[in-house]
Amino acid sequence: MATSISYGLEQARTQLPHLVAEAHAGTQSIITKHGKPYAAIVPLQDAALAANRGAGVLDLRGSGVGLWGNDAAAAVDALRDEWEAP
Template sequence: MSDTAQYGLEQARAQLPLIASEAAAGYSTVITRHGKPVAVVVPVEQWREEQARSLKQGGVLALRGSGRSLWPQGAATAVAKLREEWA
């Protein structure tokens, strides 16, 4: 991934036309927030190939657990408390 272009979020916002042109030319771009990757802009054909591969490997079930690292420890307890407040 070292030759993949990388932009901070604010810079990516300003460079969106360039990033879109690069994607159309077949290049991927990583967008970061505070130095950590948060999104990738990829060529549509690459995305379609990945979607087709995902469907062949189990569709939506292939994504199971993929968001686990997005939730902090104890998130389930916090959500349960919020639900109790509205019950």
């Protein structure tokens, strides 16, 4: 994980070339607005990793279509009844 430095919005605006150079060197810059985190300038490698982080889960989207039939609630109720039966 890269190191992180926080900057106020106005300070970040005036030091943008420095922040970009720091990102290239591996440092994350968190930009705050009224003291709250608002944006970040991150190394390109970190951005690429974040962009690919959920891809595997998204590939599963739609894979359960039809698994529960037309009434998913009824299917879940049936499974619960099966587990709760003595």
